Amino acid sequence: MFRFYEMIVRKFLFFNRWQYRFNKEVSQAIKEINKEKSEKENIAFIAEEVKNKGVFILNEALSSITLQAFRKEYNKFFESEESQFYAVDKHDGAVCIRVKPLWTVKNMFKFPITLSFFNVNSFDKITKRFYKNRTDKIHFMSEIFVHNTPETTEPLSGGLHWDRAQTLKFWIYLNDLEVENGPMRIELDSVQKNAAIRSSAKDPSKLVGGVDNIVEPENEVVYLTAPAGSVMIHDTDASHGATPVAKGKQRQIIRGHCRAI
């Protein structure tokens, strides 16, 4: 049933002016990666980078006008009645709103900018390319998490870990994320080793929804800093974790989840 609504809502969004803007702006950012290559080749490049390195950042993909409108709608999530969401987690001043399922008619009318963003055509293509042998099993942006994290020394998911349910995540940075704003950090060259451990589990179904695996990094750990309007694409097989947010700073992001199950 959810798949039916997903189809209708995603098709309907193509008549939305924000959908047009997002498609255009993200597509332009992708073209900028390598102007001599086609969009298809650049999309394949992004998918490969995420597969091999665990992350790719489309720097400042959104224009300031689009970003401004998106930020306005982002605030609406926190002003809304909590009971309408799947879950609202609060921890040390941080608020994380879980919207699941995403593709509903109600969400489309209440949060049209957010739904248009996560429906971007290029994200769909990157996801299909990433899960190339399992395209029939993809759950595309089945849920989103809307985060606002003010100063904290104990951010949620702070330990370096990999997710037991492998997920391709798309993050939109709604404010500038410098090191003091608590961006995610990632261990380089960790995708393959973690993927091997995950897939060697005897009963993979027991991993789904389980506790994340904490790891000791063996390689360099980098902070995924980028300006507001950047899109970060991340494979959770890479060791990753949240970082503290300094006094007077905050981290405002929304992340969408894609899985092939």
Ligand SMILES: [Fe+2]
């Ligand atoms: Fe995680």
